[in-house]
Amino acid sequence: MQLTVLKIGGNVLNDEAALAGVLDYFASLTELAVLVHGGGGKASEVIREMGREPRMVGGRRITDAPTLEIVTMVYTGLINKNLVAQLQRRGTNAIGLSGADGNAILAEKRPVGEIDYGFAGDVTEVNGSLLAGLLRLELRPVLCPITHDAKGQLLNTNADTIANEVAKALATQGYQVSLKYCFELPGVLRDINDENSIIKTITPKTYRQYQLEGVIAGGMIPKLDNAFDAIASGVQEVVIGDLSHLRSGQATRLIA
Amino acid sequence: MQLTVLKIGGNVLNDEAALAGVLDYFASLTELAVLVHGGGGKASEVIREMGREPRMVGGRRITDAPTLEIVTMVYTGLINKNLVAQLQRRGTNAIGLSGADGNAILAEKRPVGEIDYGFAGDVTEVNGSLLAGLLRLELRPVLCPITHDAKGQLLNTNADTIANEVAKALATQGYQVSLKYCFELPGVLRDINDENSIIKTITPKTYRQYQLEGVIAGGMIPKLDNAFDAIASGVQEVVIGDLSHLRSGQATRLIA
Known part of the structure; x- marks a missing residue:
């Protein structure tokens, strides 16, 4: 269910x-x-x-x-x-x-x-x-x-x-x-200064890539590490964004 | 059960x-x-x-x-x-x-x-x-x-x-x-100054009698009214006393 x-x-x-x-x-x-x-x-x-x-x-x-x-x-x-x-x-x-x-x-x-x-x-x-x-x-x-x-x-x-x-x-x-996760940003952003730069989907593979490129850094790392840990343990998806983006399905979606 | x-x-x-x-x-x-x-x-x-x-x-x-x-x-x-x-x-x-x-x-x-x-x-x-x-x-x-x-x-x-x-x-x-009801007295007392005067059992009939005699009065009345209301609604018994008397079964027992 x-x-x-x-x-x-x-x-x-x-x-x-x-x-x-x-x-x-x-x-x-x-x-x-x-x-x-x-x-x-x-x-x-x-x-x-x-x-x-x-x-x-x-x-x-x-x-x-x-x-x-x-x-x-x-x-x-x-x-x-x-x-x-x-x-x-x-x-x-x-x-x-x-x-x-x-x-x-x-x-x-x-x-x-x-x-x-x-x-x-x-x-x-x-x-x-x-x-x-x-x-x-x-x-x-x-x-x-x-x-x-x-x-x-x-x-x-x-x-x-x-x-x-x-x-x-x-x-x-x-x-x-x-x-x-309902938080203050619309999602995980490519550019922290651009609210329209939401990354739609992140997989463990693209997550590593974004880290190497420095796109994802700082306080987002432990948050996303935990999220991927949950996914590795059987959670289907982790969605991160503010209420309106969670509602509309436009927030960032982490999957296996 | x-x-x-x-x-x-x-x-x-x-x-x-x-x-x-x-x-x-x-x-x-x-x-x-x-x-x-x-x-x-x-x-x-x-x-x-x-x-x-x-x-x-x-x-x-x-x-x-x-x-x-x-x-x-x-x-x-x-x-x-x-x-x-x-x-x-x-x-x-x-x-x-x-x-x-x-x-x-x-x-x-x-x-x-x-x-x-x-x-x-x-x-x-x-x-x-x-x-x-x-x-x-x-x-x-x-x-x-x-x-x-x-x-x-x-x-x-x-x-x-x-x-x-x-x-x-x-x-x-x-x-x-x-x-x-776990309260400060060992039970409902015949004599408020005598802790050994616990009334063992009260029924609606003896309750009226105790009230007429003035044995039960004051703050005990609303407590016991509520208790008998619960009994009238199907609760099997209401027991009133301090912990040691509740434990030993020596507290006052109200029944139908």
């Missing part, structure tokens, strides 16, 4: 109109569907309201114990439940989950290296059979970036990684998975 | 050792089980940390928009996900739900009367077939006191009411439901 995993991040969560558009899109999907959301700017806002200073290194949050408490409140509580309520309003039977719920996503605390990320978790296992069970109940799981270690510890986890691992786990369950 | 709905409130949530004991108990149940939790003192603590003053009237919270945001974060986020993680640690496959998740609990905003409770919700419908579906997946739902109105609005809802309505809905689904 066809299934879409849609990942949305801060650029959408921080913009009410953009969010409404994405939720309309998600609600309009006729295939099975799973939503994965990031954290957006709200966590840092609440951290400041509670008199603390957010700490990020290389775009990743340093999650000490009080920060974990706040991101848990914001991601699993405020953001996740409002997304679910807004989807219910659209007639979509969404069910919000952290990685602890139904043991959906197991992770391990990131080892302390040069940087101590605190309670940051790296995904070790996605419970594909739980997600399949919920999908059979005609529910649409809405996953937030909090996981657990099965020893009682919640962990802050990268939402892109969750989307990728969830897509892989569902492919293993036999679904035909399309993993869609 | 036998099923227990266990309700825990602030007296347990505010006390780490008591909470661990209740979670051990819940994890040890061999029948199907659902946990319903209240809010405890944490919401008021966070409200104060965010520079606001909690407002209660007659033991009920006045939930204005910023307060709703905070109770959503605390109940559906912090408390619910930590309970789920602690149950997962005990090998119990818990799944945390607000009323919006899977459309589990529909409510309507309480009409403004003498008092405007703000975003307070009165339960209109529990989705028994959703809960039955989750139980068939061998999950144990953990319900928090946030519901929704299916129009995108989250609502703050009394946890005792949720426990009662969930028990009734599951009885309607054909389960043999035991509804257990």
Whole structure:
């Protein structure tokens, strides 16, 4: 069966109109569907309201114990439940989950290296059979970036990684998975300054070529590496673009 | 099939050792089980940390928009996900739900009367077939006191009411439901000053008698009215007591 995993991040969560558009899109999907959301700017806002200073290194949050408490409140509580309520309003039977719920996503605390990320978790296992069970109940799981270690510890986890691992786990369950990353650009661009330079399709072979030519570089590399890793693990396609290009089918499509 | 709905409130949530004991108990149940939790003192603590003053009237919270945001974060986020993680640690496959998740609990905003409770919700419908579906997946739902109105609005809802309505809905689904209220007293007492004066069994007939004699009065009346309402709707028994008396079977048992 066809299934879409849609990942949305801060650029959408921080913009009410953009969010409404994405939720309309998600609600309009006729295939099975799973939503994965990031954290957006709200966590840092609440951290400041509670008199603390957010700490990020290389775009990743340093999650000490009080920060974990706040991101848990914001991601699993405020953001996740409002997304679910807004989807219910659209007639979509969404069910919000952290990685602890139904043991959906197991992770391990990131080892302390040069940087101590605190309670940051790296995904070790996605419970594909739980997600399949919920999908059979005609529910649409809405996953937030909090996981657990099965020893009682919640962990802050990268939402892109969750989307990728969830897509892989569902492919293993036999679904035909399309993993869609909704981000700020219309797609992967040949020329970062030209929004019309969307690369329509990338295969592992052309991906290597684009890297050699320097067309694809920088922050796109880890994103696309992960995407091709998902494809190598059975995900049918990974689509990257903004909402309007995802909708119109003009976003960049990564295939085997 | 036998099923227990266990309700825990602030007296347990505010006390780490008591909470661990209740979670051990819940994890040890061999029948199907659902946990319903209240809010405890944490919401008021966070409200104060965010520079606001909690407002209660007659033991009920006045939930204005910023307060709703905070109770959503605390109940559906912090408390619910930590309970789920602690149950997962005990090998119990818990799944945390607000009323919006899977459309589990529909409510309507309480009409403004003498008092405007703000975003307070009165339960209109529990989705028994959703809960039955989750139980068939061998999950144990953990319900928090946030519901929704299916129009995108989250609502703050009394946890005792949720426990009662969930028990009734599951009885309607054909389960043999035991509804257990874990509270601060060993049971319903003949003499509030004597912890050994637990009334072992109450039926609708003896309940009227105890009320006429003034043995049961005050705050116990609405609690027991609700309990007998659940029994009239097919719940097999309602048990009221503290953890040790619930465990030992010495708590007060209400039956038809």
